[in-house]
Amino acid sequence: MKATGIIVEYNPFHNGHLHHATSAKEKSGADVLIAVMSGQFLQRGEPAFADKWARTEMALAAGIDLVIELPYAYATAQASDFAKGGITLLDALGCESFCFGSEQGAIEPFLRSYKLLADRRGQYEQMIHEAVKTGVSYPMALNKAYTELVGETEGFADLKQPNNILGFHYIDAAKKLNSPIQPITIQRIGANFHDPIRSGTAIASATGIRKAFFEDTSIEELSVYMPEASVLALKRFAEETGSFGSWNRFYPLLRYTILRERPDGIRKFAEVTEGIENLIYDAAKTEDTFENFIVRVKSKRFTRTRVQRMLTHIYTGFTWEQLRTFQTPTYLRLLGMSAAGRNYLNRQKKNIGLPLISRAASLDDSMGKLDIHATSMYMLGLGKTAMKKEYTSPPLYFG
Template identity: 65%
Template sequence: MKATGIVVEYNPFHNGHLHHAAKAKELSGADIVIAVMSGQFLQRGEPAFADKWTRTEMALSAGVDVVIELPYAFATAQASEFARGAIELLGAAGCSSFCFGSEQGTIEPFLKSLELLSTERERYNQIIHDRIQTGISYPKALNDAYLTLTKGSEGYADLTKPNNILGYHYIEAAHKLNSPIKPLTIQRIGAGYHDPLEPGVAIASATGLRNAFFEGEELTQLSPYLPSSSIRLLERVHSEQQGFVDWQRFYPMLRFTILREGPKALSRFAEVTEGIENLIHEAAKRSETFDAFIDRVKSKRFTRTRIQRMLTHIFSGYTQQEAQAIKHPEYIRLLGMTQHGRRYLNGQKKAIPLPIISRAADLTGNMGQLDIRASTLYLQAIGADSLKKEYTTPPIYLGKSSDK
């Protein structure tokens, strides 16, 4: 059986994700789709809207055949590390290709951009360094350097677009890993990455959907944007967890941790650099809500996303020392599979170079213990009754055809 891979968060799974999974299989000619999915915390430094098992079941109910977890160390990292961990896992799982959605819509511009940045790496890095010295953020410095190198030229990928940026990092990761996995892309359609919901547009942004939920929209009112299986599963989790998850729900625990640790201790956590620990501590003392806290900390140099990643690491206890010790994925954590997915994994077992883990109790080493710690802290913030789920939830198996 032939497999293609996709890198996802499904926060939540909507019609755009349904389209992506179907087109990935069509474009690659694959028999199954394997999704490597972030667990309880996401790349933009946020707790997931719904837990990883709910999001896994959404995916398996709507066209994905295997869901594996992207370990915390990669799921919450900057784009290049996020991409590297994901591509390594898809390669280890035996995927012959990976497919991402992009604003660009064709693969050739990405390959041309990769060639340019590979041959002009020294100049590119120097421009980035010079721009950071002016006080701008790292993402802005990257963009400025890229625009300088491509000025007056055509045929390169537009790396100001969020999905294009991630897509480029996937391709770059495969190149650096010398992976035979083939890159593919499909045109992103419908709403933009951060767009609000728009009547008559069936493919909405995940951001727009989350905002609608938190602003009080009923799930049934959002049915034009979500597969019926997603509506059903979200209704279930909403009832069980008394709502969905965002930073405000986690803020009391986060604030307690920040105030208990103090500024000096905060500096030992991953990505907490340049003295920002003092500002974080002061903001926690003065802020009753998460939004008020963020407003006191964010700046041109420290973007909201960068700060949220720091806060995620403070919340989970992920230290600089741990981050330096984790280099590569050490296992494949299986979250769920369909009947076709099970058949594929059974046929590939001997060829897969990493152990396939189906129980939290089998996770060992720094990476495994970090994944357990992050997940149990997430579950604790939701409610004590949920804490045991990390150890007692087996991989989800959907043996029948998907419910789209």
Template identity: 70%
Template sequence: MKATGIVVEYNPFHNGHLHHARQAKEVSGADAVIAVMSGQFLQRGEPAFADKWARTQMALANGIDLVFELPYVYATAQASDFAKGAIALLDAAGCESFCFGSEQGSIDPFHASYSLLREHRAAYEASIHEAVQTGISYPKALNKAYMELTGSESGFADLTQPNNILGFHYVEAAEKRGSAMKPLTIQRISAGYHDPVDRNSSIASATGIRKAFFEEGSIEEVSAFLPAPSLGVLRAFHAEYGAFGSWERFYPLLRYSILREKPKNLSRFSEVTEGIEHLIYEAAKKETEFDGFIRRIKSKRFTRTRLQRMLTHIYTGFTWEQLRSFEEPSYLRLLGMSETGKNYLNQKKKNIALPLISRAADLADPMGEVDIHASFMYGLGMGSGDMKKEFTTPPCYFG
């Protein structure tokens, strides 16, 4: 059996994701689609809209064959490390290819951009350092340095676009590890990453869907953008918890997590740097709502995404020391499988390059302990009294 890999968050699984999954299978000629999916906290530094079990159910009900969890260490990291962890897991799972959605829609520009940056790495990094010193954000410094290299030449990936940026890092990660996986991309259709929902379309971004839900207060208001199985899973999740995950819901506990520390102690948490801990502490003292809090600390230097990742690590207690202790993913955590996925594992299990874990009780290493703790903290933020869910929930099965 052949498998193609995709990297996802499914926050939540919408019609655009369904298109991606189907196209990935078609363009790769694969028998199975393997998804590496973020767990309870996401790359933009946010609690997941629904927990990893609900999102796994949505994935399997919509045609995904295997879902593996991207460990917290990578799921909440900047793009290059996020991609490094995800590609390592897809490689270990035996995928022959990986496929990502992009604004570019063609794979050649990504190869061209990778070759360009590899050839001019020293000049590129020097330009980034120089730009950061002027006070602009790191993402803007990256883009400035990249534009200086590419100039007006065509044939390179447009790295101002969010999905192109992630796609570039997937290609880069695969190249650096010498992976035999073939990179593929499909055109992202209709909605852009940050676009609000368009009521005349059946495609909307996950960001737009979440925004519309929180404004309207009803999952039915965004039902047109979701496959029927996703809608059913989200209704069940909301019935269980009475809400969906957001920083607004988690903020009282985040605020406590900040204020229980002295400002200098906040700097020990991952990504907290450059003295921002003092501003975070003072803002938490003054602001009773998350929106006011994040507006008070956001600046040109510190983007909302960068700040939210810091806040995620403060909330979960994830430190610089822990971050620096991890080099590579150490296991494949199985969250769910279809019948096809089960057959794939039975056929390929001797060739899977990492330990295959199906129970939290078997996550007996520091990276796994971080994942388990993150799940506890997510459940706490959602108001769940069941702190055993991580241990009592078996992999989802969709036959």
């Protein structure tokens, strides 16, 4: 049995994801499709719209065979660590390939860019360093250095596009791991990330879809943009928890914790750097909404995403000290499987490179405990404390 892997957030699952999943299976020729999925907090430094169980359900209903949790420490990290976490897990699961959506849609430019940068890494890093010194954000600096290196030459990856950047990091992670896993890419189609839902189209952005849910759009209308199973799973999640995950919803707790920690305390949380703790503290003192708060704190240098990652760690209490203890993912947390997924695990048992964990009670190392902790923090943000699924349920099964 051949497996291909994808690294996803499904926040929430929509027709664009369905297209990606279907194409990944086709293009790779794999029998089994494995998704490594972020848990309760996401790479953009946000609480997930719906919890990992609801999102696993959507994934399984749409034909994913195995859903494995990307540990919190990687799911909420900058692109290179996010990629390292995801690729390490897919490699441990014995995937022959991984498949990412990209604006470019062809793999050669990525490999060419990778080779160019690998050959000239010293020069590249020096250029990034220089650019950062001018006060631009790290992604901007990276981009500037890359553009200067590649020049006007055709045939390289366009690393100004967000999905291309992520894809590039996946390839980089696979090479660093010395993994035999092969990269595949699929052209992304449809809505741009931030487009609102446009009536009549079948693909909408996750942002637009989240907005539609907050506005209580009907199941029929939403079903144009996402599988009906996804709509139903989300509606049920909202019924159970009273709402969806968002910083707006979590802000009272976040604000309290920022004010309680004070600048001296804030500094110790992961990703908080360079004196931004005072700005975070002062903004929390006066701003009554998350949106006003983040607008006060973000800047050219500290992008919204970067600040939100800091906030995520402040919110969950995840420190630099803890972060530094993590070198590589240490387990495979199984959130859900199809019959084919179960079959694959049974057959591959001996080739799987990390312990496969079906129940939280078995997660006894600090990285795993952090995932359980993240669920507890996530549920409290929603005003709930239901941890039943986390502790006592087996992985979801779609037979």
